Amino acid sequence: MPAIRDLNKLNTFVRVAERRSFTMAARDLRMTPSIVSKHVSELEEMLGLSLLTRSTHGVALTEVGETFFHKCLHMLAELEDVVVDARNAELGPYGTLRIQATNGFARWFLAPLMTEFAASHPQLRVELVTEAATRTPMEDRCDAIVSDRSPAGLGLVSQDLGAVRHVVCASPAYFRAHGTPKRPQELQGHNCLVSSPFTAKKWRFSEGRRDVAVEVKGGFCSNSSAVLIRLALDGLGIVRLPLHAVREDLEAGRLQAVFRESLRSDERIAVYYSKAKHLPAKTQLFIDFLKAAVAPELDAAASA
Secondary structure, three states, rough: OOOOOOOOOOOOOHHHHOOOHHHHHHHHOOOOOOHHHHHHHHHHHHHHHOEEEOOOOEEEHHHHHHHHHHHHHHHHHHHHHHHHHHHHHHHHHOOEEEEEHHHHHHHHHHHHHHHHHHHOOOEEEEEEEEOOOOOOOOHOOEEEEEEEOOOOOOEEEEEEEOOHHHHEEEEEHHHHHOEEEEHHHHHHHOEEEEEEOOOEEEEEEEEOOOEEEEEEOEEEOOHHHHHHEEEEEEEOOOEEEEEEHHHHHHOOOOEEOOOOOOOOOOOOOEEEEEEOOOOHHHHHHHHHHHHHHHHHHHHHHHHH
């Protein structure tokens, strides 16, 4: 069997196997479907093996193709580690750092810190995208995802950054008009602005050793923290939001918090990235920066 020296053919086969589609693989690789099909056919001819079965229903791996696919993944990962090591040693952090983060975290945590990061590393170009973290860095070309929920994609590892403390709050005008609830259960009689669709939602509290889940509802909901804050400031109702989103309004007295000690906040923020053995220097640099700059602030807020 001749040696396989064309890594492009191997890489093309791997992408087709991952996508189970010549068309989608072609789009990822910026080739035409006919070129992708030709590469895979030439690889099969070179090996003397049938790696894929093609039908009107799509593409599937043969038994030998499945084994070959996993060996290719391992081999290409090892090769990438060698390349990354060489680039890190020669160039250090370089290129474009692509970050994906949830909207709220990007606005209230990352944005204030990025000036410091950019000033310290002027050789890097930073792209920060605020989208739902539902696709893998390979598909979105992201180097890191910062989120309070695990991305749907496989092949990622994470480092926990800390707990996200929440507060229940409203404007002084709202409390003057409708009264300040003394116990969590009294929230059921208030207009609570929630972030889910127009259905009952449970806010969790601790009363002594007992956990209490209070179903709240109201006349407005939005998945935008900025919108909920605006409505709360206008006196429309009570909100439950991350402390970092409303800290300035609380400190200025524009919002007042209730049940500070009893509100349960189980959400945590983590940074997700490729599980490659050797990360690009730019990605490792950003992870270390987050751990040094963000994690202490989250921990301080959670213990406050």
